[in-house]
Amino acid sequence: MGPIRSPERTPMSDPSLRETLELRLFAILRIARAGVTGGDVYDARVISASDLTTLGQPHRAIAVLDRLVAASPERPRAWFERGIARMELDQDALALEDLQHCLELDPDFPGARQWLEIARKALQDNAPENRPPTDTGR
DSSP, X not given: OOOSSOTTSOTTTSHHXXXXXXXXXXXXXXXXXXXXXXXOHHHHHHHHXXXXXXXXXXXXXXXXXXXXXXXXXXXXXHHHHHHHHHHHTTOHHHHHHHHXXXXXXXXXXXXHHHHHHHXXXXXXXXXXXXXXXXXXXX
């Protein structure tokens, strides 16, 4: 019997599968470094979502974080990370809401106040009255 797969079509030769495997490996390494043990799948998933944002995939991160927020709305970390991911997509108003909610849950959440100010400034800078006029070509 021959091999189940041809050598030309291995998981590492398929770009989308390779990316998925690399993301999972990256997440596993980050989870191990963070010391997440046995029970806290929530933290492991938040770390994975954060990594997706870092890797330029905030849409995928938000999909993960939406589920975490729905399942555990009392935990601030997913709210915080979703706010960061939304900032990456220039969804400043939504990011502001997430960061405010994070701080309502935990007023001392690390980094949340700083990111809240960044979101406020981005929202203000992008307000129509603060945008430079555009050349309409007339």
